[in-house]
């Protein structure tokens with residue numbers, strides 16, 4: 384299996400892709416370690432500030448030190464230049480809020496996973512033309528599980544992951560998995576960088592809920 388297949392498998396197995404941004408290296412590493420201790424093995428940092436590149440570099444270093452079975456991707460990638468920068472320092476996969484086919488080509492040249500963000504059937508089609516194995520439905524709280532159910536038959540076999548406003552809440556998770564998604568992305572409802580006191584318990588709970596919801 385190449386890295387693309389391995390990361391896709393991990394996301395599907397985990398059923399949840401946690402994500403956050405923080406400008407501070409030490410705080411970000413601490414959050415990543417807590418997620419790892421709670422059982423997370425694939426994770427997305429987001430490119431939401433000028434420090435993202437250097438913080439991501441420090442997450443890669445921490446992973447290499449003592450979390451070798453953890454896969455680290457970067458989200459909020461819109462341009463080829465951004466993708467290039469993060470691939471160069473070792474991003475295992477790339478997540479976007481949009482569909483930029485040129486980013487898809489670059490990521491696929493490196494046999495890595497590209498997860499574009501789609502909000503319409505036309506965007507989903509465009510992402511499929513570029514062989515997106517997994518598509519992020521974004522913003523998921525605006526679309527809702529009924530959007531997924533309505534378009535599912537148009538895109539048979541395509542894997543989807545809603546992201547944006549997904550909560551650690553059994554009914555919400557059940558509705559998403561019943562609509563046909565393979566995994567969910569979870570940011571602020573799981574990780575509050577300013578209050579990490581319950582992060583370990585919340586992550587365990589989210590993993591447990593996801594395993595029961597599908």
Ligand SMILES: O=C(O)C(=O)C[C@H](O)[C@H](O)COP(=O)(O)O
Pocket residue numbers: 402429458459460478479480500546547548549568569570571572
């Ligand atoms: O820009 C991107 O590529 C992103 O990854 C955006 C994030 O997926 C969502 O903003 C997360 O939303 P919450 O789970 O509600 O915090």
